[in-house]
Amino acid sequence: MEPTICKHPLSIGTCAALLLSLAIAGPAVAQTAPLDSLGGITGKLLRYNRRGPQEKLFLHLDRPLYLSGETMWFKAYAVDATYSRPLTLSSVAYVEVLDASQRPVLQGKVALAKATGQGSFVLPASLPAGNYTVRAYTSWMKNFSPEAYFHTTVTVINAAAASGASSKDSAAADARFFPEGGNLVRGLRSRVAFKITDKAGHGAAAEGKVLNQSGTVVATFRTARLGMGSFAFTPAAGPDTYTAIVTLANHQTVSHKLPAVFEQGYVLRLEDSGPEQLTLTVNATGTQPATVYLLGHSRQQVALATRLQLVEGQGQLVVSKRALLDGVSHFTLFNAEQQPVCERLYFRPAPQALAIVARADKLQYTTREKVTVQVSTTSPQTPLAAQLSMAVYRLDSLSRVAPVGIDRYLHLTSELQGAVENPNYYFTATGPEATEAADNLMLTQGWSRFRWEEVLAAPKPFAYLPEPYGPVLQAQLTRAGTRQPRTNVITYLASPSRLTHLTNSTGDAQGVVRFELGPLAGPREVMLQTDPMQDSTVQITVLDPFSARYSTPSPMPFGLNSRFQTDYAKRHFQAQVQTVFAGTSRSRYALEPVDSMAFFGKPDETYLLDKYTRFKVLEEVLREYVPGVVVRIRKDGFHLLVVDKINKTVLQENPMVLLDGVPVFNINKIMAMNPLKIRKLDVVDSRYFHGSAIYNGIVSFTTYKGDLEDFPLDPRVLVERYEGVQRQREFYAPRYDTPQAQQSRLPDLRNLLYWNPNISTGPDAKTVDFYTGDQAGRYLVVLQGLAANGLSGSHSFVLEVKPAL
Template identity: 70%
Template sequence: MKLTTRHAPWGTRTALGLLLGLAGARAAAGQAAAPLDSLDGLTGKLLRYEQRGPHEKLFLHLDRPVYLSGETLWFKIYAADGTRARPLALSSVAYVEVLDADHRPVLQTKVALQKGSGQGSLVLPTALAAGSYTVRAYTSWMKNFSPDAYFHRTVTVINTQLASGAGARDSATSYDAQFFPEGGHLVRGLRSRVAFKIADKAGRGVSAEGKVLSSSGAVVATFKTLRYGMGHFDFTPARGADTYTATITLGPKRALTRPLPAPAEQGYVMRLDDTGPDQLTLTVTATGGAPTETLALLAHSRQQVALATRQPLAGGQAAFTFPKSALLDGVSHLTLFNADRKPVCERLYFRAPQRLLALAARADKPQYTTRDKVSVQVGAEAQPAAEAANLSMAVYRLDSLTTAAAPGIDRYLWLTSDLQGTVENPDYYFTATGPEAAEATDNLLLTQGWSRFKWEDVLAAPKPFEFLPEPYGPIVQAQVLRAGTRQPQPGITTYLASPSRIVDLSVAASNAQGIVRFEPKRFGGSREIILQTDPGQDSTSQLTVVNPFSERYATGPRPAFGITPRFQQDYAKRHFQAQVQSAFAGRYRHRYATERVDSLSFFGKPDETYLLDKFTRFKVMEEVLREYVPGVIVRIRKDGFHLLVVDRLNKAVLSENPMVLLDGVPVFNINKIMALNPLKIRKLEVMDGRYFHGPAVYNGLVSFTTYKGDLEGFPLDPRVLVQEYEGVQRQREFYAPRYDTPEAAKSRLPDLRNLLYWNPEINLTGLTAKTLDFYTGDQAGRYLVVLQGLATDGRAGSRSFVLDVKPAL
């Protein structure tokens, strides 16, 4: 009996094994931080929730913030463990999309990940309308959680084919104001801190001031923004039925009115204050609480419990005092539970990380001329010799159209990825010091909100996750339904193949929802896939391919489109540059890296191989098999031809038809394969004996391969589903000319590149620096060098500086 060497069916070794391994590591870390059963099991519930669902984060380093339609968008993907920010190899596929302002995907692609990183590119269509677009990225595993936790980045696309280069500018005359009581609720008779954010329709904070009015018109509080449209004020809702409204002044003749959240009659209010250089005090005030009630405070950071403690209410108040050092780096989630273990108040706190990847980068000259060689030395300051870091670097031209700063990977992993919405200028919260910076940081944490999970999910009974990780390549999912209905068909063996000279067949059985999951051995680029069931088991089911991209979208304002008519000359200049580059360097756009292809078929080395050109050619397939394929016996019965494989190990003839493949596609009608012209067949392979392949068992295997691997016009069964499908994208090579010879430097071909350099794969070890070389083009100006990187120990860092390029004399 012959056994396949392919891995076990999906779910037994792939996702399940990885999740169990991660869960074990997280359990050890969680138990070290706090007792597993502290706070009457609350800590244990949180830890078990996080162990079941490891937190995965993606960060994309995009080559620049502004593109022309028709240009190539390059990106590097960093996959990190949400707990310690270390590179995470949970997923082997990332899904990257470009969305318009209405959440419609205009581009979608899959990118291969290896050891927690990957790289890719997208060519922006020349017909793409000008505007602001969102680049988002996620993995299959991340689809189990809120889409707010996906990576999001806004980019600007300019369509220079239009007269102005842009469509009509979005109106920025509408504003919104939101109010956020600290802890979550206003309670009558209890003094609360109320944070607020005032922003335009694109989510950008605006300066404003205002006042809070009671229903009788009395002013009960005043407020003013501090930074980025945010601020806070103190306020005590009166007992009774009074309601409150805020009137906001944004400038001359600009005002708006918004209601405050309705106060509750009873409840809890929390307040977090600095009470020392390294001390925080969280004060809780309650109405109507039992005098003997004991409250619990739980603080966790990035899936690690940092603080778990209790305090009794005394006279309606309780105070929790603890050192700031008790909280971990990054965003902490502080939740207050009542005596019934129900969450009643919560808020966020940010502690700037103490350990970052300090990148050093410097150019070899203070100034350059056009077509000049640039050498940039890149290294890590004070990096432990044993730790390695993976970096990416982009160099692009600064002009009036390029205004947005590139976000740093360290800012993302430690702050913005844990918050909802867009954080304006995250650098400020890492670098600014003093009382104003502390107050502005507090305002941010009070208004942005938590994006990871809801306590209802933690406290509820565990539910199976809908989406599994993809640790060994993209998973192709399909659904088996009863024909003409939406009724799922469980237990149906289904086959996935893609015609090729390299035979790779996948097989799976449908689950209770009719879902089948295939894990092809190799699946790159666009190709034709063929899905079918075994007609001996099922002849009526209908197959549909499941969309692998997420159809849920984050909430938030539309991205701002910051292009104005005054930049018309800049559009014209960019248009000219793009046309020149397309004319003289367009042939280099679609150069792809050489891929290593595993030419071994899914069944490994066959027992018998026949290259038919080495034998006497026959015009009938029956003669071919009878004359020189002793491992296959041809029989003719009432229903036509049958093939029987000789089990040489057991010295017996198997009584049923083997699995017959043509270019990797199963063919269940033996009469049709016997009618095929053998002159179209290049190779014939046979597996003697029974063959176990996932849930299927074959009575031997006979594989026919044509010269082109494209089925040679073979007529497929009408029930077969044939569909174009995108695998992981092929890796496009970045091209930049080199002027390292006198002839090259004197070339008359114009070089008007805005992106001088893109390198997504820079590896550092210890303190050893690397030197990266590239050449300037024909455009003088200022160029921004941007570095992003992540070390194996979880330290992230970014670095940028400017190159000056002057015209050659």
Template identity: 55%
Template sequence: MSRCVARVGAGLLTGGLLWSLSLGSAHAQSDSLRTLDRQLSRYSQQRLPEKLFLHVDRPLYVSGELMWFKVYAVDGVQHKPLSVSKVAYVELLDREHKPVLQGKIDLQQASGQGSFVLPKSLASGTYTLRAYTNWMKNFPPEYYFQSSVTVVNTFGSVTKAGPPAQSGFDTQFFPEGGHLVKGLTSTVAFKVTDQWDQGVAASGIIVDQRGQNVAQFNTLKFGLGSFTFTPTEAGATYSAIIQLPNNQTLTRKLPAVQEQGYVLHLAPTAADVLTVTVQTTATEAADVLLLGHARQQPFVATMGRFRDNKAVFTINKKDLPDGVAHFTVFNNARQPLCERLYFTPPTQQLSLSASTDKPEYQAREKVSLQLSAAGPGAQPLAANASVAVYRLDSLATAPGASINSYLWLSADLKGRIENPDYYFSPTSPEVAQAADNLMLTQGWSRFRWADVVGGPRPAPAFYPETSGHWIQGKLTHRATGQAAPGIPVYLASPSRQPRLYSAVSQPNGRVQFDLRDFYGPKEIVVQTNTQVDSTYRVEIDSPFSTAYAPSRVPTLQLSETLRPELAQRHLQAQVQTAYFKKFTNRYTLPQTDSLPFYGKPDERYMLDTYTRFKVMEEVMREYVPGVMVRIRKRQFHFQVINHLNDAPMTDDPLVLLDGVPIFNINKVIALDPLKIQRLDVITSKYFHGRQIHQGLVSYTTYKGDLGSYKLDAHALLQEYEGLQLQREFYAPRYDTPQAQQSRLPDFRNLLYWNPQVTTTAANPAATLSFYTADQPGSYVVVVQGLAANGLTGSRRILLQVKPAL
């Protein structure tokens, strides 16, 4: 018996050990799965998303007009103002994704402003306005801000048909969770659009390969809809027969049916409960993890076990974050099996109120506009806002998305959303179902799970410009084209206020110059020390992204009935150009440091106060005792006297002409001293970046244009557009009888633009004023705003201008 017992005991021990190992393996798998939420949190910290929103003054322009915009920069998680990046890149793209206008916008305290002059040669059409930061270039271009604007060139025939549009209709089908699986019931969403990418109302049936009707469907809103369907055969062909409003019938195939797989279904099962059901055809399915996250922040991670090939998760709606939430199911190998999106409209918004002192106004009458911002409970709240007032006419297209709908919805979905503000309407079953259809058809993740759960991630290719604009490029050997590492490179822009930037090329030859207070169009000079080696070549990169999100831009077609409105807009633009153009080219100059980059010099010589010599060598020997002139092997050299020990330093100092380094002192001696106004000297070692110079000698010409000096042939001279200068918005004031009686016509379409409206908790109301123009009609006041806590809001009101009696 003892043997038997021993055997039984051994058997029990072995079974217990196997059970223990199995349990340990299950725990290990569970722990491995549960690390996903921590990995996602770490990924989000390392790849903090940024979002930009542009408030554009109007949705439609005629060629020659000004486009104004305000840039809001927020973090992509809580939508709080994010002041990390100091530059936003804004582009206007045509149908072929070619930029027709580009600008670098200075961001201060997470906002900026800019403008584009639309050339008179710009063709009529629908253009894409997009914006991004340098950091955002690490992510897909779908992540950039994008909005459509219409431009009409009124100098030609604009009511005739444009280029032929894309013919036909586009229909797409999206199984919930990602796949159709044999024997498993799926919800299938669909989208029907026309050649203009507009949703089309449609209905239809689903037939199997024998022509039998197995399901039917109807669109709900914007060409979107969904239906329930259970495929019974793997590899079978299921088709949709679609009936369009024009009695046209289309036939489209559904996605292929898989023999094995997983199907996910999400549905509200109670007023405050969401149920996520995962079904599988696998006979021995392992545990799965449901991970819920919004904007890369996990909010639920729970394990599920299959019973009868089904795993069920319940989630309290109160635990859902605002906006777009992702529900992803993983197997025990941490592979994503299926994913589903769900939208929760934000429960709290920035409440913006706007009111005018009168409902109607006469021409050239003052309008007083009061704005205020409040948070939950009507508590006054500090906010940053922008305001536009423009005339409504039959040309006006649909207004752009509000800051609220963009940040909480459009920015987290792929592709164009038709009327995004609709999904923020008061809650109703139809709005909820329409939002669910949108989630099923336009789901998108900003990242790949392989990047989250993989090994060490490579460093990002682009870093945020935290202090100002960066000019980047590459240094190579002229003969071989190979990268040249470890070489000092200098960048300067000739000016009376010298600005010099230096960098040392990286192992891959890349160079980067951190520019501050660099505004407007300039000439830049980039070079290495040609006295040491002139075998290098430098190229400067464009900072604008060359990645473009796929899009369907419709051809602009204007009806002949719009000809009177077009003629009116043409007249308005021409009158404004003729009489007020001089007022539209005024700029607010940035406050920059008036000192040169090296600060206050140890010695300064204003040459006009001395006897003028015609030879620079005499100037240096007679006027500048702190700089010794030496000649060695027919080559001139400077030696600066170090004021700390009153001894000459051994090597040549850094010598500048209008901020541009000159490495050959013979060329300095050859300068015409009559063109030099000022001479500065630093009489100690000067540290510039990673370079140490034996003092500094700086010459400044009267015009800051290098005088007659010819740059070294190896230097790169290039036109470069710095940060955009801020154009001042001009609107006439009729605050005197003489101004009101002026015979100058005022045909402004845009009455008012103010990108810098602020309210505070102590002073929650802001009062703005402007004057109406000579054009009667309805005008819309559009307000967009952002609070420091991330609350967003918008407001639209109308005011009327009566015809003159």
């Protein structure tokens, strides 16, 4: 039987290549080869990576736990996946909140400017309690695996429904086993990692033994840190299967089958053989070809490409750690047929991080007192400008989960498939125990930002393009009643408004049209149509911009616990008080820039109709005081002809006629409109080139309200409610900077004291200030930040608030 590809999907990144220094250390011959000639593997990988940059998103959420009805605030950071530098490829991030069944309960588009953005969700009061996944991605990221999207878990408590809720503690545990490299092969010594977790997904202490079919103990093991560990194991020859018996700390036992054992194949082992080097060992059964290939890669960068000649089924080489990028590296073993057969991960902590220094002006505060925090960033001692976000929220028995730092995410958790418990440990701990824990983590996790099948196959066009100038609305054109795409048909998109904005697009080979909407914010009514004189058989369907692909779920068990009944009741009371007294403060939005210029620029003629004699028939209006438009009546009704003043001629076809920015192709309908509803008329008196269309002039009518005034649209016009990027909701917190404010009787029971997504540091320290509320207790201050050179960091500290005397 041929060996299977590793249990974990394989992954990497792009860019420059660097051959590692290799040392022969065993019965093998390691031959380096040009990066574009290793059986074509490396060349195909580099070709795949050169097709476009890889993006990553990180979201700093204001806290890990919410009540239904509260506002979730977040800051988005966009970086390149190799060096984590800010990447301005995309101007829109798609953010979703998914329930346990991976159904979106909230969706939003967030504008990105200079690789950052901010947004918020008001969690519905009816949202059931549970653990939810917040995920984020860009249009470009949809071309790749959904595993590469940003994911984090938040908890939502529906305080109104928590009364009387309870859940029984359970000692149920899960045990999983991971052969090093991916496979167990008969007769070949392997290292088998394991992970034991409790019902909440946390690592659990345990010990165990491995039994063969006869019940003989062939291996024993014991957990190290966070329920993980490993043991050496050599599957015996013959059709034997193996079962692990795990005994938990409370003496409960769990039985689990070890992965299947293959008769033939390869085993890849990695050992930390010194402060500056790693040792890779390949073992193979006697029937396998002696030539294999090893490829090392770290987040889009090739680090190792070598041909390894096995001697008596074994090969070994030494790799310098200094040649690897910080974070997670992948070592992939290919057989002679260029098939990936094993993969091993290695983690190298970053020697540098963005140092965020934040100091409050006092150690302790009273209620309704001003807090001043000095913030600076360095690398490692020199001041370094960075973009930061900051949250201050109350700690209680319900909010015990520490937020993941941006540096931890970019260099560790984003490169792994499953949840990582306490990622901070792998960046701060030192010594043999920390090295062993990191290695166990690499053995029990793994995935990649692509699949090797896609890399080795012939290139395919990307299905999704970047959005550098705002959201892109896509629609599918088909022949009515069929799925046959309609190509080369000009389609128009407009949103009724007193501001005249129109765009057009031509259907591609698949009948897809794309419209760049620019900085369109908030909900809008958009209208899509084609010119029925050119094609009256087109059916238009707007495509959902949100990704329909989902990563493999990592369910986090959730249950309300009777021990926290008092906390649920207290949170419910606080939420009710804040809802009643917050008023409209939670719905304050920042002013948005408005582009009042029409898409055609300054018109050649403008008529404010209230300045002229008002007629009851539009034909009279045009004939009396609009000399740039000639009215003609033919067999099929009215025609409008624009006078081309530059060429001193009359254009013989109808111009583009607009009503509040919406095209009107039936001139008889527009001529039947009551002119008393029209405020303004603009005329462009020459041919106008607009995208892929050419207009014989433009005649644009604008009503007083900009809402079409009940004009009867053609039934073929598709009218859709479309959400642009989120409007910028402003975070509101009361300021007690006057005696009157200090003595206000309005209760202040906020659990989130402060949220600021836009803190820019420079050579000098930045000062931020806010006020405590009416709740004494401990408050966690969390800062996340990213510098232009790719250094990222996080920092947190606790504030103590005592009751006022």
